[in-house]
Amino acid sequence: MATPHFKRILLVTARHSRPLTQLRPAHRRSPSLIPPPLLLLWPGGHLLPTPPLPLHALPNLLPAHPGLLALHIRRGDFIQHCHHLIRWNARYLTWNNFGDPTIRSEHPDLPTLPDYLSIPDGVSHEDAVWAHCWQTTEEIVQRVRAVRLQSASGEHFPAQHLRRVYIATNGEREWVDGLTELLKADGWDSVWTSLDMQLTMEEVAVDEAVDMSALAAAETFIGEGFSSFTSNVVQFRLAGGRHPGTNRLW
Structure with a gap:
């Protein structure tokens, strides 16, 4: 696959559009791994309005990258957020709840995710x-x-014959490198992460959109049920024609 050429992205507001940045792919080792984020744009190169949107309002995604499994792994200060979630008795966010049995029974017309916030017998809500x-x-x-x-x-x-991994993460380099080595030792052909991208100062402003493009383009995705970032990826994947069963949660 040829290295993608990014169009100028326009930030769309209710009253006007303005240029945001000119993106250039700068993946250190595999420029063909990450597809252009045009799959997140309306025709003409405009950013999608922010969710919530009905699924049918979003454009179809480009074909998935064969063999690619994408992961969203939150680290850093998310450990404190997990403590808050326990205290708040929190549930998964928005689209990530589509696997919940209650929602499935009340809304059988909605796509069904295979995973949900399950609390097995004998296990506390906290655990x-x-x-x-x-x-x-x-x-x-x-x-x-x-x-x-x-x-x-x-x-x-x-x-699907998954053999490559892309990880969108805010983890520290040492921790990410350790995880990468464990995955390779477990039989994965290649493992790439957010830390492998070389971005200019301007591109850093939209680095989450680049990550989101990779996650949406994977054959299968595993994300964080309590994360709004994961929820948006699930929305794009469902709206773009990815099978609901390919949207997994930790």
């Missing part, structure tokens, strides 16, 4: 939320391995 909110590297590797096997089964959607 259940913590397991979904903050994972160790070993737990991440195990979860990724399980999703890979499930995606290859072809039980709920055409079988």
Whole structure:
């Protein structure tokens, strides 16, 4: 695949549009890994209005990158947020709730995600939320391995042969490098992360849009149920024609 050429992105407000930045792909090792973020734009190169939007109002996505599994992993100050979520008795955010059995029964017309905030018998709400909110590297590797096997089964959607990983994360370099090595040791052909992108000062302002493009373009995605960023990715994937079963949560 040729290196993508980004159009000028226009920031659309209720009254006017103005140029935001000129993006240039600058992936250090694999410029073909991340597709252009045009899949997040209206025709003509305009940013999508901010959610919520009805799913049918969004354009179809470009075809998925074969073999690509994308992960959204929050680190850093998110550990404090997990403590707040436990105290607030919080639920998943917006689109991430589409796997909840209550929502499925009340709205059978909505797409169904395979995962939801489950609290097994004998497990406290605190322990259940913590397991979904903050994972160790070993737990991440195990979860990724399980999703890979499930995606290859072809039980709920055409079988996928996932072999590459892209990780959108705010983790520290040492922690991310350790996770990357564990995933490679578990049999993944290649592992790339947000930290592998080289962005100019102007491009940093929209780095989350670049990450979101990669997550939306993957065959299967695993995200953080308590994250609005993950929820927006799920929305784009559902609206763009990705099978609901390819949207997974930790």
